[in-house]
Amino acid sequence: MFAAFEEYLLSKAAFTSAEIQQIQAVSALKSLPKRQFLLHAGEVWAYHAFVTGGCLRTYTIDAKGAEHIINFAVENWWIGDRQSLTTGQPATYNIDAVEDSTVLLIKREEFDQLLHDIPTLNELINRILQNSFLTSQNRIHAAISYSAEEKYRDFLQKYPAFALRIPQHMVASYLGMTTETLSRVRRKV
Amino acid sequence: MFAAFEEYLLSKAAFTSAEIQQIQAVSALKSLPKRQFLLHAGEVWAYHAFVTGGCLRTYTIDAKGAEHIINFAVENWWIGDRQSLTTGQPATYNIDAVEDSTVLLIKREEFDQLLHDIPTLNELINRILQNSFLTSQNRIHAAISYSAEEKYRDFLQKYPAFALRIPQHMVASYLGMTTETLSRVRRKV
DNA sequence: CGATTCTTTGAAAACAGTCAATCTGTGTGG
């Protein structure tokens, strides 16, 4: 399973095999059956996590019990509560497995050491951060500009693969609408 | 006006005076009267921009002529179309001045050189990027979870100063609702 | 198969948007 991470790293930048080994030395693997939590809101999150297989979601639960999904992470995506990671404050988000998943974990201190020792990794992480930011901006734009139907069309166009593997009530919650509304929108699309 | 930027930089990290001078050498100042554009959608954006005074907004205009504001930037905030900056593609956003403003501009190539020469600046920029990302995440959460009234309360609580200086129809457009809806929400709050 | 989870449908209510008119404040030019 580390092989998937190694392949990802090498596809993104020219890491030496010594660097790969150093990364592997601090990587821990974790299997998460469907519905199992990686993080509960209120706990402190102190890892960098990379999804090697499956799908997870980051979400909140409001006073009425409704879930609001901040994002999904499938193979080759990073996941975690970055706010908690950097501030040390309790996490505001829950993370659990949408499907049976496998995740690779690196503790914060060890990851910081890697960033310090391996400039290539530092650059890669910053590139990813920048991408995450741009993606977030686009999502904000969609959220404040589009109707329910437009949001769903936009989602389908951006993430056609997600629509096939993620339950619709979760897609609805990601798009900021109810399951019923999404179901009605889908009838039209 | 560079003084404001220098003060900002020194408040954020320990820059040497040589570094400050190197930064100043590539900084250009620009005054923007209210309503003047810094960037039109479709143009390529190739600067890092820092607001030394006033207030600007980043927004799109949809097919019906409605504006959707992605964000505001006041004194000591950075602004620009990062997507266009990094990819070289035409910008998707417009940027113009909400008030008479002053902006400090550094061309992309020169900024890259600074990042290379001044590790402290590199770290600072990455910290800011990370903050921008976290702020975006929170905004997404608000946009998909809250009602119009909750969105406005949340906005007031996070940015009390904005409510005083930004016209309400722009706040409405930032929150993803119409001016009329915001006006009705305000009557209740 | 039976139980659970997920999706769809219907009807009513709540919410937000639209259109049009009025009101307010501000700033400019005469």
Added chain:
DNA sequence: CCACACAGATTGACTGTTTTCAAAGAATCG
């Protein structure tokens, strides 16, 4: 300094969209 124009905010009546609640149908999994 006043009058007027203009941008911005509010209000009312109406329309349309989305949510809510409840129930019934699929699909999936042990």
